Amino acid sequence: MKFQCSACGLRLNSNHFKYQEAKKLQLTSICDQCLQRGAKAADFGNVPIAIFAQGLLYGFVGRDNEDQELNFLVHSKDKRKRYESFIQDYDSNELAQQQLSRQEFNQALIASEVGKIEFIPQLNLTFAENLNKLGLKVDFKLNEVDFIDRERIRAKYHYRCQYCGRRGHSVDHKDPVSLSHNNDFDNLILSCQECNRIKSNMPYELFIKLNAQIAQLNQKLVKYENALATFSGEFEQRRRSIAATMHLKGVVNDPELTQMRKQNKKLQDAIDSLSSDYDELRKLREQHFNTGWKLLQVNSKEDII
Incomplete structure (x- = not known):
């Protein structure tokens, strides 16, 4: 579910409007990025979020009524679309979240939105390229298994995928390297290209469990x-x-x-x-x-x- 922020105008995942106070969950009229910028949720109305909060018996922080014409911080629909896509990339990338805090990520976006950084994320650039343009660094190349270790793994398992049994030559990390950063020999196994692609960042225990069901x-x-x-x-x-x-x-x-x-x-x-x-x-x-x-x-x- 997505809501539109009444301050910046971005349509973001509902979690960006969640605020925990003591043991009570509250929803805010503006997103976490705008709160970090210093905007106050009480100054903005947001009817959809207010109704949603009421229906789920959550608290709501914001005005009761909404302005007829909202003056969004990000005026252009095209610019909002670019920011939304970039934020969605971060929200779905565990590797980036491990190395880059939400606060640091938001701060770079705020600087971009107000013009302190003269760059707006581009739809035709990769997530990594957009990060670099904003001065944010994430190491997406954590797979540092050398050639000799790869050949040792292939020889150990006789070029057979240890998941499906077909021929394979892809050295796979049991615990995804993007989560564990573990390139130790014990964390390596041989798979076919197809199993490697399907498993991706899936936990090893879950993949093994699902695989056993289709022996x-x-x-x-x-x-x-x-x-x-x-x-x-x-x-x-x-x-x-x-x-x-x-x-x-x-x-x-x-x-x-x-x-x-x-x-x-x-x-x-x-x-x-x-x-x-x-x-x-x-x-x-x-x-x-x-x-x-x-x-x-x-x-x-x-x-x-």
């Missing part, structure tokens, strides 16, 4: 991979035979070549069909992990509801 599906994926490798190898060998026969005969078409091409066409059709079934299983497996991860995030999210 039979993983076994099928290994069989599909082996079958595709066999078919593809045979197809390539036959393709080379056709090329060699053409070279020896010095012709492009004759009955023998036509027959060979027909056989290879049937083989290609079988490969395509097998690949389609394989991709469906892969998508189903990825959905399984994504659903489990999202459910955990929703349950642990500190929303105002």
Whole structure:
């Protein structure tokens, strides 16, 4: 859920308007960034937030009524959109939050909004590039496993993904490096590129739990991979035979070549069909992990509801 701040005009996640006083949760008419700037919530009205707070029996800090024409600090809709996107990037990036406090992040934004920093976040720049332009530093390259250790891991696990059993060469951190900063050998395991991508920042314990629930599906994926490798190898060998026969005969078409091409066409059709079934299983497996991860995030999210 998002609300619009009555001071700066930015539409932000509802958590930016949450204020804890003693044991009572209150919602404010303006965002945490504007509060840090020195604006007072009691000077601003915000009808949607006031109604929402009343419905949930929360306190509300702000005026009862709202001005007909709000004079937002960030006048331009385009500029508000850029700030909103940049703040959303920070809100969803655990690595940035670990290295950069909310107060420091807000202070840079405040300086940008009032013109002390002559830069406004750009939609065509990466989050890291926008941070640098605002004078904020975050190290996004915490994976410092050297080549020798990577080869040791690959040899240790015989180039087999330790999650699904397919062939793999991606060295993965059990505890995500973005959270643990742990490049120790004990925290490294081998995975296929697909499992590495799906796992991403997911906790190792959760990924293992979800993976155990689909053990039979993983076994099928290994069989599909082996079958595709066999078919593809045979197809390539036959393709080379056709090329060699053409070279020896010095012709492009004759009955023998036509027959060979027909056989290879049937083989290609079988490969395509097998690949389609394989991709469906892969998508189903990825959905399984994504659903489990999202459910955990929703349950642990500190929303105002």
